[in-house]
Amino acid sequence: MFKPKLFESLKSYSRKQFSKDLMAGVIVGIVALPLAIAFAIASGVSPEKGLYTAVIGGFIISAMGGSKVQIGGPTGAFIVIVYGIVQQYGVNGLIIATFIAGVMLIIMGFARLGAVIKFIPHPLIVGFTSGIALIIFSSQVKDFSGLQMGAVPADFIDKWKSYIEHFNSANLYAIIIATITVVIIFLWPKVTHKIPGSLIAILVTTAAVQLLHLPVETIGSRFGVIPSSLPKPVIPDIDLATIKNLMQPAFTIALLGGIESLLSAVVSDGMIGGNHKSNMELVAQGTANIFSSIFGGIPATGAIARTVTNIKNGGRTPIAGITHAVVLLLIMLFVGKWAALIPMATLAGILVAIAYNMSEWENFVSVLKSSRSDIAVLLTTFFLTVLIDLTVAIEIGMVLAAFLFMRKMIRISNVNILTGQLDDHRAGVDKDAISNYVIPKNVEVFEITGPLFFGAAYKFKDAIKFAEKTPRIFIIRMRQVPIIDATGVKTIAEVEKDLRHRGAKLILAEVHSGQVMQELKNARLLFAIGKANVTETMEQALERARQLLFE
16 A cells, blocks of 8 residues: 555566656656746745755655556645745745644545545535636736736735726736736647647747846846755754644645545546556655755746646656656756746746636536535535635535535434334335234334434434324334434433333344444444344334333
């Protein structure tokens, strides 16, 4: 379970596959270069921090991960989180939060929570992903339009108010450069998929700005020269007070990193027919974030777009991902200084294209056509992500989804009094219908359908309470009870105790679920009710009722 896929891939590795992995790694490395820089700048940190993350985090995720083709590094989903942390706690706070998140992810992996994270509700994922896409788009309006204004406000509404106030300062050249970038990104795949459209857009627009001396802001004019080497590793100084302050943002980084990386792994499995190790993937993601923070980077996770690019270009083993990290390192060491010439409007255009692809508007519309509960989760998560905070959106979205699911379970859970409902028309439809049995006098039969949990236990109590008479024998039919929780067990115990005080006996019939039987044993209810009074079939229950009546 905790063996990296790299070891498995090398067992039957061939020279032919190495050539494919090498080519895929080079292409993905080139694709990742502008994205790493753009994500860092959009997150409120200097551009080289995105490169550090892509190199260090990308290498570790591929070398240690549980997926053969996962490409790791900074992603658009983290822009909102990282920007908020930097605004509130500074860059040092971000580094510490990333370090803590890495530790959390490792713990999640060793606790085998990988399978659990994959079961996040689909409407919730679409909601916060679409919300993040809108925020990314909003954050790029300044550079896309070349607006002459100060720092962009963090609040969504204040951001757009500020844009409107400074609309007259828009730079036509910046708008043209950004628009050309978007057009190239969307049209270039019709020419070829071998060379990424974002790279062509960067080359074309950067050359145009430098040759024509266009008055637009560049990476160099805003941030200066990009360092051409990795920084010295520094372990963050963490104390208990710092952990308390940064625990919530660190948990958000860990949760989102886990969700995005495992979603990417699932998508890649479908494309290559693979089977990733989710818990090993979490451990790798955690290790990558720890080392990314030590080298001054930002959060890293599995990147779906780059992973898909890797697969489409022939990458089938972690060697491709390792190559991508090495290629990025070489670019940073030898030609990184030229990245300072890239126009900010070009990066804004790239991020606007990413925001559009990330928006999943087709999935958004699809969920809007589904059930009301799914729509509620989708819209709640979307608006909370945009207007409040991603952490709050995920927390409230999960709670809302859980409550709405429980509401559905309560609706399908029911308790019916079967005695007296002996209409023969059911006998032909259901061979186990109560109409096919002879019910002795002084015996009342109830049937519970659906899970008997805390949300539905009150129905069972009310049904017993409002029974028209108190017979000597109560039979509770449980053939359609798949699970029971502590509240359900406690309810049955209370009913048994109440019946005993009233001089009646309780029989549980057709307890087919192993989980239900185990919970009854653990609560010692089998001893209280009596093993003979818990039967596998309705015939046995009725026979036991006759014995008790005779006694």
